[in-house]
Amino acid sequence: MTLRVLGVDPGLTRCGFGVVDVEPNRRATLAAVTVVGTGADVPLEQRLLTIATSIEDWLDRYQPDVLAVERVFSQLNVSTVMGTAQASGVVITAAARRGITVALHTPTEVKAAVTGNGQADKAAVTKMVTRILRLDASPRPADAADALALAITHAWRGSAASPRQEAGARSLTPAQQIWAEAQAKARRKG
Amino acid sequence: MTLRVLGVDPGLTRCGFGVVDVEPNRRATLAAVTVVGTGADVPLEQRLLTIATSIEDWLDRYQPDVLAVERVFSQLNVSTVMGTAQASGVVITAAARRGITVALHTPTEVKAAVTGNGQADKAAVTKMVTRILRLDASPRPADAADALALAITHAWRGSAASPRQEAGARSLTPAQQIWAEAQAKARRKG
Numbered sequence: 001m002t003l004r005v006l007g008v009d010p011g012l013t014r015c016g017f018g019v020v021d022v023e024p025n026r027r028a029t030l031a032a033v034t035v036v037g038t039g040a041d042v043p044l045e046q047r048l049l050t051i052a053t054s055i056e057d058w059l060d061r062y063q064p065d066v067l068a069v070e071r072v073f074s075q076l077n078v079s080t081v082m083g084t085a086q087a088s089g090v091v092i093t094a095a096a097r098r099g100i101t102v103a104l105h106t107p108t109e110v111k112a113a114v115t116g117n118g119q120a121d122k123a124a125v126t127k128m129v130t131r132i133l134r135l136d137a138s139p140r141p142a143d144a145a146d147a148l149a150l151a152i153t154h155a156w157r158g159s160a161a162s163p164r165q166e167a168g169a170r171s172l173t174p175a176q177q178i179w180a181e182a183q184a185k186a187r188r189k190g
Numbered sequence: 191m192t193l194r195v196l197g198v199d200p201g202l203t204r205c206g207f208g209v210v211d212v213e214p215n216r217r218a219t220l221a222a223v224t225v226v227g228t229g230a231d232v233p234l235e236q237r238l239l240t241i242a243t244s245i246e247d248w249l250d251r252y253q254p255d256v257l258a259v260e261r262v263f264s265q266l267n268v269s270t271v272m273g274t275a276q277a278s279g280v281v282i283t284a285a286a287r288r289g290i291t292v293a294l295h296t297p298t299e300v301k302a303a304v305t306g307n308g309q310a311d312k313a314a315v316t317k318m319v320t321r322i323l324r325l326d327a328s329p330r331p332a333d334a335a336d337a338l339a340l341a342i343t344h345a346w347r348g349s350a351a352s353p354r355q356e357a358g359a360r361s362l363t364p365a366q367q368i369w370a371e372a373q374a375k376a377r378r379k380g
Contacts, residue, residue, distance in 0.1 A: 043292075045285065052286075081272075085272045086282070089279035
């Protein structure tokens with residue numbers, strides 16, 4: 001059963017949306033990706049409304065099983081963090097209103113899941129997202145790649161694998177995870 | 191012409207809503223006040239949805255001319271500030287969706303407007319709100335009084351007074367403001 005996850009990298013200027021379909025064998029396919037947002041010269045209420053109407057449109061259009069949002073921390077980027085938190089609140093509420101499950105993942109969890117290294121830089125995340133989704137070109141800007149990475153992370157971490165497999169999978173690279181899943185599959189058939 | 195302002199002191203656990211009708215002579219009357227919210231044990235998406243449905247209900251029921259929200263700063267109360275920012279984003283979006291003007295005021299502006307002292311404590315704000323609105327008992331909890339103080343602040347700062355009067359009024363105590371307004375009125379009649 002394919003899991004469709006809409007990943008959101010929240011922000012007022014650039015809010016990344018990425019929809020990924022993930023099969024039980026962890027194969028992930030891009031369904032849609034975009035970046036929405038407004039300039040800092042736009043009044044806050046209009047900036048938030050742009051995020052709200054955009055996420056509502058995407059939730060209705062792509063009907064994801066789960067919304068995966070980056071967990072925002074107050075210690076990071078103090079100048080923009082309040083707007084980022086406000087945008088994330090709007091996005092989370094839109095999913096809750098539709099009864100769609102909401103999951104939060106930290107940047108470290110996302111980096112670890114897609115690159116195997118929780119300290120990976122943005123370029124490494126983009127590169128792995130491009131590879132995992134078998135894309136011809138890298139998603140741009142980085143917010144788009146981050147949204148896709150969030151969606152992949154959620155599907156891989158919360159996959160249909162057993163709790164024991166899942167616990168082990170958390171420290172594996174994507175390639176190792178695919179291999180582990182293939183092994184598990186082989187065992188089940190055997 | 192009476193200005194109806196819905197003041198919101200944002201928060202997930204206690205979100206204060208206060209509706210105040212303010213006449214051109216700055217006389218302010220309580221229309222409604224409440225505190226909504228959920229415990230920290232409730233999932234974030236359900237907490238935000240509670241705030242969203244509550245503010246939507248109040249906007250539709252009380253039809254304010256303006257929504258006045260406390261401006262959230264990231265340096266204050268780090269442990270709860272992200273939830274507060276998320277709640278404020280949801281509230282602001284609900285007003286923007288209805289075409290209702292949104293105004294942000296800092297805690298210092300609110301304290302200065304209602305008590306004449308930007309460093310006033312919560313007890314002083316509650317006491318002045320009780321007096322300004324001619325209430326028999328103080329609004330409780332403090333979040334309710336803060337929401338009303340925000341509404342009063344907005345109406346008094348952004349009143350129909352001329353820009354010159356308004357600029358002067360910003361440094362006056364409420365009593366002085368009422369007196370200044372009465373003087374201006376007498377001048378207009380004379």
